[in-house]
Amino acid sequence: MNPECQNPENERNLDFCQSCGGTILLRDRYRAIKPIGSGSFGKTFLAIDEDKPSKPSCVIKQFFPQARDPETLSKASELFAREALRLDELGVHPQIPNLFAYFAQEEQQYLVQEFIEGEDLKAVLTIDGVFNEIQIRSFLNSLLSILKFIHQHKVIHRDIKLENIIRRTDGELVLVDFGAATANSATALTGTGTVIGTMGYAPPEQILGRPIYASDIYSLGVTCLCLLTGMNPFDIYDAEEEIWIWRDRTPATVSAELGYILDKMVESTRRQRYKSADEILQDLNPVPEDPTIPVSPPQDTSLEVLTKTTWKKSQNLTGHKHHIYSLAFNPTGKMLASGSRDGTIKLWSLSTRKLLQTLTGHSTWVNTVAFDRTGQVLASGSGDKTIKLWSIRTGQLLETLSGYSSSVDSVDFSANGRILISTGDRKTVMVRSTKTGKVLQVLMGHREYVNCVAFSPVGNIAASASCDKTARLWNVKTGELLHTLVGHEGWLNTVAFSPDGELLASGSVDRTIALWSVRSGQMLQRLSGHLSKVYALVFSAEGNLLASGGGDGLKLWSVKTGEEISGLGYDSEELYTVAFSPEGNILATGGKKTISLWEK
Structure with a gap:
C-alpha cells in the first residue's frame, strides 16, 4: 500500500512488504489483492477482509493525489472525506455500496467499502x-x-x-x-x-x-x-x-x-x-384508468357545464387597417401579437388592453406570427417570401430568413425553441435552426400547396395541412413521414395539436373539422356545423375545448363529445384566426380589422 514502493508484489501470507518494509494489512484487517483502478486522486484495490472467517471481498480506495499544490490537495482531501461521509449516510440503500471503514494510516487516507461483483x-x-x-x-x-x-x-x-x-x-x-x-x-x-x-x-x-x-x-x-x-x-x-x-x-x-x-x-x-x-x-409509468372507477369530476368536460360557462365579448382591439390573419399569445399570457394584411405586426398589452408597439419591416401582408418558448422572440411570415425574427424587449428586427419561393403562410416554434418550421416552398415544409437560421430539413411529400404547419407541444412531431386534402405528421428530427391523414373532401387550411400532443385537429374548406389520433393516425371523429370553410383552429389550455374560426364566424366544440356548444351569441363575421391564452381564460379572434377578446 506504499505508493512510493518500487516493487509492491508480495506473498499472500506476509504482513510487511519485502521491498520497502511497509505494512501490507490495513488496520491489521484489510489486505489488498490487486489494483482495479486509478485516477488523479488515488488508487482502488480489490481486497479481502481478513478479520472475517469467510474472507469476503471488499474495495480499498487510497487517497494519493498526483497534484502537489496546497489548494488542490486540500480540495481533493475534502472530497475524499466527503465520499466517506456520503457512503456512511447512503449505504443503507440496497443499490449503493456500504461503507465499512474510513481511516488514516501511515499518513495516507483510506476508505473501505462493499465490493460489487x-x-x-x-x-x-x-x-x-x-x-x-x-x-x-x-x-x-x-x-x-x-x-x-x-x-x-x-x-x-x-x-x-x-x-x-x-x-x-x-x-x-x-x-x-x-x-x-x-x-x-x-x-x-x-x-x-x-x-x-x-x-x-x-x-x-x-x-x-x-x-x-x-x-x-x-x-x-x-x-x-x-x-x-x-x-x-x-x-x-x-x-x-x-x-x-x-x-x-x-x-x-x-x-x-x-x-x-x-x-x-x-x-x-x-x-x-x-x-x-x-x-x-x-x-x-402513467397510472392506467380503472374503468370501474368513475372519472371525477366528469362535469369538467361535459357539454352541459361547458354550455353554461358562457364566453362573453369583453373588448375589441382596433388599429389594423386590413384583415387580421394571425394571433398569438406570449407564454405568460400578458401580451398578444397580431399579424395583418396591412403588412404590420401589433403587440397588445392584455392588462391594459392597449397597443404597445407596431412592428414594421415586411413589404406586404403578414400571414402568421408565433412566439418562441421564452416569449422574447417573435417570428413573422409574410407574402414577401421572408420570415422575420423580432426582439420583443426592444422591438428591433433580429434577423430576416429568406430563400423561400412563395408566400410564408405559417410558422411555429418547437417546444424547446431550437427549431422553426414554416411553409414557403409550395409543396414542402421548411425546418430551420433558430440559432443559425440554417435549413435542417425540407419535408417533402405533399402534392399541392401547404397552407399550415404546427409543432406538437410534446417531442419532435410536426403537422402540415395541404391543398392535396391531406394532413401529414412528421418526425422533424429525422424527416420521417409518420402518418398521412386522409378523410377530408376539400383542401385543408389549418391544423392544431391538443396540449398533451395526443390529438390533432384539422379544418377544411369542406366545412368540417376532423380529430385524429397522433399515435395511430386514425380519424376519431368529424365535427360538422360550419356553413362555410374552416380557416383556423385552437385547443384550450385544458384541452377540453376546441375553437374554430371560419367564413361563418366562431364556434366552440366539446372535445370529449364532439358537439358544438351553441347559443352563446358569437359574432358571425368571417374569422381568419383564433387563439386561447395560456391560462385558457381569454379567447382572441381576428377578422376584418378588429380583434375581439372573449372571457368566461
Missing part, C-alpha cells in the same frame, strides 16, 4: 450491445429510485455515467463513486463551486459550478442516450446547433413517449428540464 455499464455495452426501449425503461425505473433516495438525503451525485453504474451478477444496478457528491444547501445553490463531473455528461449549470438536483437527471438522461446508441456523449450532440442528435444514431425504435422523456431529461435549460425523479417516474 459485476460489470460497469460501459463493459456491458461492449458485451451485450445497445439497449432497446424495454431495457431503457427498466434502467430508468431502477436508477430513478436511487436518485430519489439520495436527493431526499439532500445529496447530488454529480458524476452519473456508464462507468459509475455496475450491473451486479444478479442483474441489479448499483450506483457507485460518490467522490464527487455534494450536500445541497442554500449556500451550494447560490455560490459558485469547483467544477466536478465528467464532460459530456455534466449539464451547463454544473460546468459553471452550480449543480442542482436536476443536474443528476441530465447526467442520467445522457447515460440513457449512450446506452441507446452505444456512443459517447460527444458523438450524439451537435455542438454547433446545440441539439442532441441521438435519434439519428440509435438502431432501436423509440416511442414518442419515451423520446419525450429523454429529451426533457437532457434539456440544457434548467427550467425546461425535469425537476425531480418523481416527475419522470410519473411520465414513465
Whole structure:
C-alpha cells in the first residue's frame, strides 16, 4: 500500500512488504489483492477482509493525489472525506455500496467499502450491445429510485455515467463513486463551486459550478442516450446547433413517449428540464384508468357545464387597417401579437388592453406570427417570401430568413425553441435552426400547396395541412413521414395539436373539422356545423375545448363529445384566426380589422 514502493508484489501470507518494509494489512484487517483502478486522486484495490472467517471481498480506495499544490490537495482531501461521509449516510440503500471503514494510516487516507461483483455499464455495452426501449425503461425505473433516495438525503451525485453504474451478477444496478457528491444547501445553490463531473455528461449549470438536483437527471438522461446508441456523449450532440442528435444514431425504435422523456431529461435549460425523479417516474409509468372507477369530476368536460360557462365579448382591439390573419399569445399570457394584411405586426398589452408597439419591416401582408418558448422572440411570415425574427424587449428586427419561393403562410416554434418550421416552398415544409437560421430539413411529400404547419407541444412531431386534402405528421428530427391523414373532401387550411400532443385537429374548406389520433393516425371523429370553410383552429389550455374560426364566424366544440356548444351569441363575421391564452381564460379572434377578446 506504499505508493512510493518500487516493487509492491508480495506473498499472500506476509504482513510487511519485502521491498520497502511497509505494512501490507490495513488496520491489521484489510489486505489488498490487486489494483482495479486509478485516477488523479488515488488508487482502488480489490481486497479481502481478513478479520472475517469467510474472507469476503471488499474495495480499498487510497487517497494519493498526483497534484502537489496546497489548494488542490486540500480540495481533493475534502472530497475524499466527503465520499466517506456520503457512503456512511447512503449505504443503507440496497443499490449503493456500504461503507465499512474510513481511516488514516501511515499518513495516507483510506476508505473501505462493499465490493460489487459485476460489470460497469460501459463493459456491458461492449458485451451485450445497445439497449432497446424495454431495457431503457427498466434502467430508468431502477436508477430513478436511487436518485430519489439520495436527493431526499439532500445529496447530488454529480458524476452519473456508464462507468459509475455496475450491473451486479444478479442483474441489479448499483450506483457507485460518490467522490464527487455534494450536500445541497442554500449556500451550494447560490455560490459558485469547483467544477466536478465528467464532460459530456455534466449539464451547463454544473460546468459553471452550480449543480442542482436536476443536474443528476441530465447526467442520467445522457447515460440513457449512450446506452441507446452505444456512443459517447460527444458523438450524439451537435455542438454547433446545440441539439442532441441521438435519434439519428440509435438502431432501436423509440416511442414518442419515451423520446419525450429523454429529451426533457437532457434539456440544457434548467427550467425546461425535469425537476425531480418523481416527475419522470410519473411520465414513465402513467397510472392506467380503472374503468370501474368513475372519472371525477366528469362535469369538467361535459357539454352541459361547458354550455353554461358562457364566453362573453369583453373588448375589441382596433388599429389594423386590413384583415387580421394571425394571433398569438406570449407564454405568460400578458401580451398578444397580431399579424395583418396591412403588412404590420401589433403587440397588445392584455392588462391594459392597449397597443404597445407596431412592428414594421415586411413589404406586404403578414400571414402568421408565433412566439418562441421564452416569449422574447417573435417570428413573422409574410407574402414577401421572408420570415422575420423580432426582439420583443426592444422591438428591433433580429434577423430576416429568406430563400423561400412563395408566400410564408405559417410558422411555429418547437417546444424547446431550437427549431422553426414554416411553409414557403409550395409543396414542402421548411425546418430551420433558430440559432443559425440554417435549413435542417425540407419535408417533402405533399402534392399541392401547404397552407399550415404546427409543432406538437410534446417531442419532435410536426403537422402540415395541404391543398392535396391531406394532413401529414412528421418526425422533424429525422424527416420521417409518420402518418398521412386522409378523410377530408376539400383542401385543408389549418391544423392544431391538443396540449398533451395526443390529438390533432384539422379544418377544411369542406366545412368540417376532423380529430385524429397522433399515435395511430386514425380519424376519431368529424365535427360538422360550419356553413362555410374552416380557416383556423385552437385547443384550450385544458384541452377540453376546441375553437374554430371560419367564413361563418366562431364556434366552440366539446372535445370529449364532439358537439358544438351553441347559443352563446358569437359574432358571425368571417374569422381568419383564433387563439386561447395560456391560462385558457381569454379567447382572441381576428377578422376584418378588429380583434375581439372573449372571457368566461
